[in-house]
Each structure stands twice: as C-alpha cells, then as structure tokens.
Amino acid sequence: MDFKLSEREELLRKSIAEFAQREIVPLVEEMEKTGEFPRSLIKKMGDIGLLGLVTSPEYGGNGMGFLARAIAIEEVSKVSGAVGLALQVHHMACWPIETWGTEEQKKKYLPRLTNGETLGACSITEPSGGSDVFGLQTTAREEGNYWIINGRKCFATNSHVADVIVTVARTGEDEKGRPAFSAFIVEPSFPGFSLGREEHKMGFRGAFTGELIYNDCKVPKENLLGKIGEGLRIGLATVNRVGRSGMASVGVGLCYASLEEASKFAKERVLYGKPISNLQAIQFMLADIFALAETARWLTYRAAWMMDQEMPCDTEMTLAKLVATENAFQCARLACDIHGGYSAIQEYPVQRYLRDAWVSIPSGGTSQVAKVVLGRHVIKNF
Amino acid sequence: MPEAVVCVKPIPDPKHWDRLSLDPKTGVLRRGGIPTVINPLDKHALEIALQLKDNFGWEVTVVSMAPPETTQTLREALAMGADRAFLASDRLLGGADTLATAYTLAGLIKKKAPNFQMILCGNMSLDGSTSQVAPQIAHFLGVPHITHVSKIEAKDGITFKVTMDLKLAQLILEHQGPVVLAVTKEVNLPRLVNIMGILAAEKKPLEVLSAADLDLDLSKIGQNGSPTRVRNLFMPEIKRRREIIKGEPDEVAEELINRLHQVGML
Structure with a gap:
C-alpha cells in the first residue's frame, strides 16, 4: 500500500488551492447574498483545468482522473462548498457522455464542457422519485427525427446555468414489465424546454438548484445517450x-x-x-x-x-x-x-x-x- | 531564440511562519515540517520571463541552489511554463552566504545558459531579505544589474524600458543586452499553475547538478567559501509598554506626536 500522494497530485492540490484563494474567495460573499452562481468563474475553471478532470485529452480534458478530482474538489470546497458542488455535478455530465456517448456526441459536447464555455448538469430526480428510480414519471417517445420528452425534474444542480444536461426518461417497459428508461443529452435551447423555479437553499448558496421542465420538448434522435433502455x-x-x-x-x-x-x-x-x-x-x-x-x-x-x-x-x-x-x-x-x-x-x-x-x-x-x-x-x- | 534565466529560491511557506522557531542552543531554524514554496517575488520574476516567451518566443530556464528535496518547487516553475530547470544541490554547497550562493548560481548559469539575454530574480527572498544575490550574480557574470524593478516594457523584445522604484522617485532606464533584473511585486501578477501545465512539466528536463558538475572553485562555495558568518540568530523580544499622557487635549496631542517622532514612528 502506498498512501503518499505523487508530486503531480501535491502540485495539483497547491495550484487549485491558489486558484481558489485568488478566484473564488472574493466571490463567496456575493454568492451567499444572491444565491447565484458567478458565470465569470466558468471560463476561469475551464482555463485552470478543473472542468476537464474526468475527460480525456482527445476531447479537450486533461484526464487526471478521480483521485485528482477528489483533491481538486476538496480544495475548491474548502473555500466554497457551492462551487465544489457545481463542479462535481458538472463532471456528472462529462463522464456519462464520454463513457456512453457516440463519437459525434463526444466531439460536439465535451470540448464545450471542458474549455469553460459552459457547465453541465445531470438531472434525474423528480418530485415523484429520486432514490426511488421507478417512481420517475418523465417520459420520452419517438416522433420522426425527435424524442419528445414530457415531465419535470427537480433539485437539479446547475439548473439555471448549464447548457448541456444529461437526463433520464421512461421510454417503455423491459421484458419483465418494469419501466425502462433511456438517457438523453438536452440543451436548454431545444423547443419545449424551460426552466422552472429556482430553489432558495439554506446551504450551498451560489450553486443553482432548480427545476427543469420538459413540455413536448423536442430532442434530436442523435441525442439519445447510450442505447434505448440503458438510461437507468x-x-x-x-x-x-x-x-x-x-x-x-x-x-x-x-x-x-x-x-x-x-x-x-x-x-x-x-x-x-x-x-x-x-x-x-x-x-x-x-x-x-x-x-x-x-x-x-x-x-x-x-x-x-x-x-x-x-x-x-x-x-x-x-x-x-x-x-x-x-x-x-x-x-x-x-x-x-x-x-x-x-x-x-x-x-x-x-x-x-x-x-x-x-x-x-x-x-x-x-x-x-x-x-x-x-x-x-x-x-x-x- | 533569446534565453531568460530565472533564479528561484525555495523558502519555508510564509503562511506557516508562526510555526518557525529557533533552537536556543544552536541558533538553527526549526522548520517543523513546514512545506517549501517558491519565494513569492521569484514568481513575479518568472512571470516576466514567461511573458517574453509568450510574446517574443524566448526560452525560459530556471536555476536554483537548494537541497535535493526541493525539486517540487522547480517542477512548479516548469508547470507555470518554464522550459527547463537546473538545481545545484550538493552537501559542499551547504551553509553558503549570499556571495557563495551568487558564485554558485553564476557558475550554473555559465555552464547551462551561457547565452542568456536576461537574468531575472526576486528583489529579495522573504526568508533572507538581503537583496544581495542578484547584484552579486551580475558581478560574477560581468553584466549590469538593475534592482527594485517595478515595471518592464518590452516593445520589440530587444530594447527594454525598465522602471526602478526608489520609493521617493522612479528611475526609468532603457536597456539592451544581457542584464540582471531584480523585481518587486508591483511588476505583475504571476499566472496560476494550470492542470495542463502540471502534466506538461513532467516531461520537461529538470537536472540536478553537483559542485563537481559545475567546475566550481571549491574555496568559493558553501560555508568554507563564505566570507560572512552568522554570529548569532535570535528572536527579538517584543514587549508592550503603556504610558498614559495626561493634560489638556492639545498638550496631550503635541506630546504624543513628539513621542512618536522620538521612537521613529512618524
């Protein structure tokens, strides 16, 4: 067993701690007051490499991996739990796209997600269920070249700031008659998508948490993530x-x-x-x-x-x-x-x-x- | 391409200086596991070199004299963007005063970066605060030096307009050719290390050299080559003193001003 962190990991901790002191600490007071995520920080997080920790270099990330990510999020969260939360949920959009996405999806979305152009979100929870996954009510049906999604997601971190959202919806039943789910990559600009309420939380103030509403939302067929039925x-x-x-x-x-x-x-x-x-x-x-x-x-x-x-x-x-x-x-x-x-x-x-x-x-x-x-x-x- | 050499000194992290203490018997500084960082002003010096690299394609070499376990601080300089690093590290170099340090660094520069156009240093180290090493390096290399540099303008990458901050006045100099510059914190805001830089730094050359590798005159290095010696090192005893000045408000104010003048506070 070797509990010693490598020179790379030690240097990462030091540089992220310096970044956090210089770029995040001055924002905390305003985040506490307004509850809003400072959009100016996204580009800076991209430049320093925080957004690409679990994304391969060929898609714009640095691929440092999960231990490095743990150290980086820890250092960010030392000064702002809210930014730590926003960052970790951002990775929850990057990782499934790289793991299950098509080459086209990876090339389209991952560079944007790693270079600081935007943040990602991963939204599964609904008022009717989160940990109870079979309670999820949002549906997606095929119609021409689109998937039509209907439903409402709640407690979505980065809801009001993310431009790339990984979500899950019912697309039928499996062979045992249980609900089958599929995953999708959604952009807020898709017709039928809208933002719902923004929650005012007691903690993590400055990280957006809110509702995402799908009202006959038209998602291009090529935005199915993984295979039909793999969503869960x-x-x-x-x-x-x-x-x-x-x-x-x-x-x-x-x-x-x-x-x-x-x-x-x-x-x-x-x-x-x-x-x-x-x-x-x-x-x-x-x-x-x-x-x-x-x-x-x-x-x-x-x-x-x-x-x-x-x-x-x-x-x-x-x-x-x-x-x-x-x-x-x-x-x-x-x-x-x-x-x-x-x-x-x-x-x-x-x-x-x-x-x-x-x-x-x-x-x-x-x-x-x-x-x-x-x-x-x-x-x-x- | 022209080459900038940046002198970097690893020092105990100033954030933890409350943990520093002196051994009362030996006078040796107890570092108590305090992490080592790049002397903050040296990062400003490195930033100038990196801007010359970004704007005019210069190469950036980092040099240091320190124990071998300080390579991580040089790796940090490489992660910021320097191209290569050399560390002079040898027991024979231990206990060097500023003159022996400058002689060693000058020897390292002659050996590894003889065609330098600019040597950049922090104006002083936070732990030593002598401000002597940069001018002494210039002496050993036979080039001019400018200290207290608070601004550098490099319009074409050949001629430099350098502002020397003398507190009561500013001296603006124009310079061409090899030079040693010692910079203050006003000169710039050093860039942060990014993760791509950390990964890139692992592939950059970082060479550790002994005194023998540098062909140094052994009588001029380390403690034996140091003409100055630390005779005593002590923590000043700071005592609070309270004195109540009585009288009419105007008299009290005047007396207070007199007293403050006497103790050099005004």
Missing part, C-alpha cells in the same frame, strides 16, 4: 461513481475548512488570560474534528483511487459519501461550538460550513439510502 444503468452509475465520490470530496473540503477555522480561532481567542486552545475541552473537540476529517478524506481517496484502477467501487463510493458528508456536519458543528457565540455571526465562515454540510447530506442520496445500500452489502458479504 447510465443514471445510477453516474450517481454512484461520479456523484457520490464528488459529494464525498465536497464533504472532505468542508471537514478541513472547519478544522482550519476551528484551530485558528482556538489559538486566537483568549479567555482567562490564555488562548482557549490551551484548554483540554477545546483540544478534545479539535482532535474529534481532525479524526472525522482524516477518516472522511481517506475513505474518499480510496474510493476515487479504485475508480482510477477501474475496480468495482460502488460500495466504497457510497461509504465515502455517507461518512464524508455526515462528518462534514459534525466537524462544522464542533467548529461552531469552539466559536461559541461568534458562530452565529456571518463574518465567521463556520456557520456557512454548517449550512453547506447539512445540505450535502441528502445530495446524491440521503444517508438512510446509503445505509440501505451498505446494509445489503454487509448482509451479502459478511
């Missing part, structure tokens, strides 16, 4: 491998953000004539945050590394996501405890970490859904 497989694989590892990395970033702020505050805050970091009660909390953060990080890195090795890793991804997002909340809670009354004041970022961590828990499937997956794994394998 594409959607679930994308959520499991890209979405959960991405949310885990956002969680890791929030854990370390809490750790750094808590330590800084504890060393600066003087009570009874000494910094509160001298108090064992505070040291215990700092130790707890550290243990939670390290656990989250290494579970996340292992899962990402397994993905890079092309090993089956759905279980490890789910475990990493469960632990990292739950730990992010605990870390932020402890950091708030250390801050005392200051944690309620917006100038101190720990309250933002707490709000972001709370929203990270149901993103990509609730902790309870993750535990169902993991419980079944335990019963089957131990």
Whole structure:
C-alpha cells in the first residue's frame, strides 16, 4: 500500500488551492447574498483545468482522473462548498457522455464542457422519485427525427446555468414489465424546454438548484445517450461513481475548512488570560474534528483511487459519501461550538460550513439510502 | 531564440511562519515540517520571463541552489511554463552566504545558459531579505544589474524600458543586452499553475547538478567559501509598554506626536 500522494497530485492540490484563494474567495460573499452562481468563474475553471478532470485529452480534458478530482474538489470546497458542488455535478455530465456517448456526441459536447464555455448538469430526480428510480414519471417517445420528452425534474444542480444536461426518461417497459428508461443529452435551447423555479437553499448558496421542465420538448434522435433502455444503468452509475465520490470530496473540503477555522480561532481567542486552545475541552473537540476529517478524506481517496484502477467501487463510493458528508456536519458543528457565540455571526465562515454540510447530506442520496445500500452489502458479504 | 534565466529560491511557506522557531542552543531554524514554496517575488520574476516567451518566443530556464528535496518547487516553475530547470544541490554547497550562493548560481548559469539575454530574480527572498544575490550574480557574470524593478516594457523584445522604484522617485532606464533584473511585486501578477501545465512539466528536463558538475572553485562555495558568518540568530523580544499622557487635549496631542517622532514612528 502506498498512501503518499505523487508530486503531480501535491502540485495539483497547491495550484487549485491558489486558484481558489485568488478566484473564488472574493466571490463567496456575493454568492451567499444572491444565491447565484458567478458565470465569470466558468471560463476561469475551464482555463485552470478543473472542468476537464474526468475527460480525456482527445476531447479537450486533461484526464487526471478521480483521485485528482477528489483533491481538486476538496480544495475548491474548502473555500466554497457551492462551487465544489457545481463542479462535481458538472463532471456528472462529462463522464456519462464520454463513457456512453457516440463519437459525434463526444466531439460536439465535451470540448464545450471542458474549455469553460459552459457547465453541465445531470438531472434525474423528480418530485415523484429520486432514490426511488421507478417512481420517475418523465417520459420520452419517438416522433420522426425527435424524442419528445414530457415531465419535470427537480433539485437539479446547475439548473439555471448549464447548457448541456444529461437526463433520464421512461421510454417503455423491459421484458419483465418494469419501466425502462433511456438517457438523453438536452440543451436548454431545444423547443419545449424551460426552466422552472429556482430553489432558495439554506446551504450551498451560489450553486443553482432548480427545476427543469420538459413540455413536448423536442430532442434530436442523435441525442439519445447510450442505447434505448440503458438510461437507468447510465443514471445510477453516474450517481454512484461520479456523484457520490464528488459529494464525498465536497464533504472532505468542508471537514478541513472547519478544522482550519476551528484551530485558528482556538489559538486566537483568549479567555482567562490564555488562548482557549490551551484548554483540554477545546483540544478534545479539535482532535474529534481532525479524526472525522482524516477518516472522511481517506475513505474518499480510496474510493476515487479504485475508480482510477477501474475496480468495482460502488460500495466504497457510497461509504465515502455517507461518512464524508455526515462528518462534514459534525466537524462544522464542533467548529461552531469552539466559536461559541461568534458562530452565529456571518463574518465567521463556520456557520456557512454548517449550512453547506447539512445540505450535502441528502445530495446524491440521503444517508438512510446509503445505509440501505451498505446494509445489503454487509448482509451479502459478511 | 533569446534565453531568460530565472533564479528561484525555495523558502519555508510564509503562511506557516508562526510555526518557525529557533533552537536556543544552536541558533538553527526549526522548520517543523513546514512545506517549501517558491519565494513569492521569484514568481513575479518568472512571470516576466514567461511573458517574453509568450510574446517574443524566448526560452525560459530556471536555476536554483537548494537541497535535493526541493525539486517540487522547480517542477512548479516548469508547470507555470518554464522550459527547463537546473538545481545545484550538493552537501559542499551547504551553509553558503549570499556571495557563495551568487558564485554558485553564476557558475550554473555559465555552464547551462551561457547565452542568456536576461537574468531575472526576486528583489529579495522573504526568508533572507538581503537583496544581495542578484547584484552579486551580475558581478560574477560581468553584466549590469538593475534592482527594485517595478515595471518592464518590452516593445520589440530587444530594447527594454525598465522602471526602478526608489520609493521617493522612479528611475526609468532603457536597456539592451544581457542584464540582471531584480523585481518587486508591483511588476505583475504571476499566472496560476494550470492542470495542463502540471502534466506538461513532467516531461520537461529538470537536472540536478553537483559542485563537481559545475567546475566550481571549491574555496568559493558553501560555508568554507563564505566570507560572512552568522554570529548569532535570535528572536527579538517584543514587549508592550503603556504610558498614559495626561493634560489638556492639545498638550496631550503635541506630546504624543513628539513621542512618536522620538521612537521613529512618524
């Protein structure tokens, strides 16, 4: 086993941390106020290479892979969980297009998605179901040279900023009579597509979350992603491998953000004539945050590394996501405890970490859904 | 193509300087695992060279003298866009003062980039703050130098208009031919390393050279070749002092101004 990150990965962490400090930190306050994603950041994220982490160089990406992506999202999320979320969901559009797309689809969409022209989105959840995939009601029917999509997607990250959306709709039934789904690449300019409500969230403010409405939306036939009936497989694989590892990395970033702020505050805050970091009660909390953060990080890195090795890793991804997002909340809670009354004041970022961590828990499937997956794994394998 | 040489110094990351301490017995700096970064002003120097590369097709060579484990900082310079890097690294070079450092770097430049058109340095290193190495390199190479450079205009890539910031005045110089420039942070905003640059840097040459490789006069390198020695290194004791000045407001204000003048604060 080798737990040492390579020189490449260390340099990546450093350069993304510098990027985050220079380009993202100045935007955070405005994002918190408006809830809007700063569009000017997309080109900059493209230029630095963040958008192309899981896309091959032949389609404009850098192909650094999933461990590199975990490190990069962690560093971004340390300064803004919202940008981390937007970035990770963007990869949820890139990866299925490269994995299941035709050569024409890859050439058409991936360069735009990696060079900073636009962000991508991957929208599966509906009011009637997300984790309950058979509850999805959106339909697609063939009509001439088009697929006609009808339905409404909700909780779509990057909803109001993405120009390339990977989505899933019912296209019939399988041989057992269960609903069969297919995946599609949709552009907001297609007739019949419109944006619905934009959610005002308590956390991840600055990352768009909203509704996508398909009202007889005409999607060209060549925008079917994968084969007819493969939609569920594409959607679930994308959520499991890209979405959960991405949310885990956002969680890791929030854990370390809490750790750094808590330590800084504890060393600066003087009570009874000494910094509160001298108090064992505070040291215990700092130790707890550290243990939670390290656990989250290494579970996340292992899962990402397994993905890079092309090993089956759905279980490890789910475990990493469960632990990292739950730990992010605990870390932020402890950091708030250390801050005392200051944690309620917006100038101190720990309250933002707490709000972001709370929203990270149901993103990509609730902790309870993750535990169902993991419980079944335990019963089957131990 | 003309060649720019950039001198880069790895230093302990200033973000973690609160973790630095001195061993009271030996006077040696305890670095406590603090990561190493490129001296911030050296990045400004590198940015000038990279702009010459972008605009006029110059080649950019990075040189450094440091322990071998600092190659990552040179890899970062390559990731920013430099073409090649050379690191002089040898136990014999340890303990060098500024003169021995400049002699070594000049020897490295003579060996590996003898046809340089411009040598760029940060005006000072954040950890040493002597500002001596750049002029001393110029001395060893027999070329002119300009320090405190806050602006460089390169209209045709041959003639350079250089602004030297003397705080109370600015000196504007026009220059052609080989030169050493030491730059301040006002000169530009260094570019960020992008991921494609990191990948490209892995394929660029990074050579580590010993004192023997550089044909250096052994009496002029390392601690033995250093005419200056650090006699003592100490952390200044900072004490707060409180004094209450009493009297009428005007008198108090005047007295306060006098006191501040006396201690050099005004």
